[in-house]
Amino acid sequence: MSKPQHKSALSESGSNPASSNVSAESAKRIRSFRKNKFSEEELLKDLLKGNKTALGRSITLIESNQKKNQKQAEYIVEGALPYAHKSIRIGITGVPGVGKSTFIESFGSYLIEKGKKVAVLAVDPSSSVSHGSILGDKTRMEKLVTMEDAFIRPSPSGDSLGGVARKTRESILLCEAAGFDVILIETVGVGQSETTVHSMTDFFLLLKLAGAGDELQGIKRGIVEMADAIVINKADGDNQKPARDAKLEFRRALQLYPPKESDWKPEVKLCSALYNEGISEVWEMIELFHSKTKENGHFQKNRLEQNKFWLYQTVNDYLKSRFYEEPTIKAALKEQLSLIEENKTTAFAAAKYLLSLA
Amino acid sequence: MSKPQHKSALSESGSNPASSNVSAESAKRIRSFRKNKFSEEELLKDLLKGNKTALGRSITLIESNQKKNQKQAEYIVEGALPYAHKSIRIGITGVPGVGKSTFIESFGSYLIEKGKKVAVLAVDPSSSVSHGSILGDKTRMEKLVTMEDAFIRPSPSGDSLGGVARKTRESILLCEAAGFDVILIETVGVGQSETTVHSMTDFFLLLKLAGAGDELQGIKRGIVEMADAIVINKADGDNQKPARDAKLEFRRALQLYPPKESDWKPEVKLCSALYNEGISEVWEMIELFHSKTKENGHFQKNRLEQNKFWLYQTVNDYLKSRFYEEPTIKAALKEQLSLIEENKTTAFAAAKYLLSLA
Known part of the structure; x- marks a missing residue:
């Protein structure tokens, strides 16, 4: 652990001794540097109070590849751990164009209006190339970004899927310790990233479109099997009839799968994120899932197994590399x-x- | 490599010098010992001629955990390698009771009557406990076992899935080098073993029953997605109507999956292995698959990828253990x-x- 700093960030910003032999310009630079030099104790304290700035800075430490920052991040994660785990973690996937951002905007705003605190994270290992194709365009979540009880963070970039996974898992813990009780983790519907997100969430939601052959567009084999719910988005206007047909098809298809360990039977729902329709039904379904799996013990068991999985995964990845x-x-x-x-x-x-x- | 023996096994068994100071009993023991002491060169030579006894003995060497035998096995596998790869490898899975043995009996006999040479192997890591629950009961394949052009071998036992996989993969090569051109690899429809068999075969066939809620009985999630064909067995008598219904259901369900890399659209077939019905249709489908994927290059590409996969898999397993x-x-x-x-x-x-x- 690095040595604690005894001055608080707040007292510091108010009492900067700009002596006369320092130019105004460098004084400004020094001031700004000191402002950013929060100690990890203070960050943790503020984070546990629910301070979003502290949360953001702590996640930046997690995402840093510098040794010193990593030590600070470890301190914060360790301190946050006893206060975490009090949320529901929801994975959201779907091919580009299915309306993930609009869904999260609509779903997240709904939850905040119900008194929840909502954190939105993303897992997108491709973002090292595309510099964050998901959650990058916050204009699509313009309502959510302005809400006091929302915290939105794009995918850590410049890293392997393993690295992104570790950083996201630790970010989840910090969000929970900061009092966020619904964690939405978005990922794109291509490649390995769904399996990764599935293995760090309690509930896995697959967004689909009706018709237009979307079933056959790029969704990786196996994703349907992982889903706890398929939500058919854009079920509005002329799309309502095809959406209802698709719902029947998917429901039939899901019946062919064996029961899940959670004993939860995956559901198919319709929604129009754009018109805020079907959003409350999605949440009611997730609440039902939550209470059922808490009751039968699957919820806790699954989290424990996920933790163990990540222990092995981390060791194995290291051995291989x-x-x-x-x-x-x-x-x-x-x-x-x-x-x-x-x-x-x-x-x-x-x-x-x-x-x-x- | 162990030192070659210059006497052939055949000459040896005819010219045993039982001198007078050796009792009849020990002479018999020595004779039997020498008979079993084939050199690996001879085994390989006989195996390449299609000798089933040599094939069987070579596989025993592969399955052995003794260092000396392993060296001999390596010699044989290496020598067989240039003559292998001229077959189609078909994985067959399904829950217990679905009629795998009867299907293999019927399907294998049909192929042999068409002039094929058929090898039947099994992957069943549980056999270390149950001592070979599949293919153990050869009475269910009573016709096939007596056929000159059939070779049947139960799962290697007493080993981890990784060990069973390696041994089976090498056994496949030996069967191919011995001239077997259809390799059926059976596995039970529970646990990890399907994924293993899927990753060593060209075509993956899932046996199912109609009705009776079989869809929900123990088939591991993801297996339907791996299948190149679902064959509904026992589609006879009163079962014909439910079987036809199930066929429609599965066909619909399969349409919801994205296209396979092979460009092959999984098919659903009906058969009654007991009454030899629908068997030729299954083979015609596999032949179509074979010619299509040879033409589009997937067949060769898939085998190469499987080989690479097994290289990494073996290294990774070792690093972990x-x-x-x-x-x-x-x-x-x-x-x-x-x-x-x-x-x-x-x-x-x-x-x-x-x-x-x-």
């Missing part, structure tokens, strides 16, 4: 993969050879 | 998991601590 990033292994792997392509070795002989080099 | 089987780690892991249960640490802090011990 340590092995495969070794230059000798890198070169030998390339060679062995060619031999496999030419049918000159088996996968097992190649693996054995690589391990003999480690 | 080396780490977690370390006594210090074992003890610390237990401790950290308790701390997680009590919410006293995060998954990431626990992982970091464990890695600091390695």
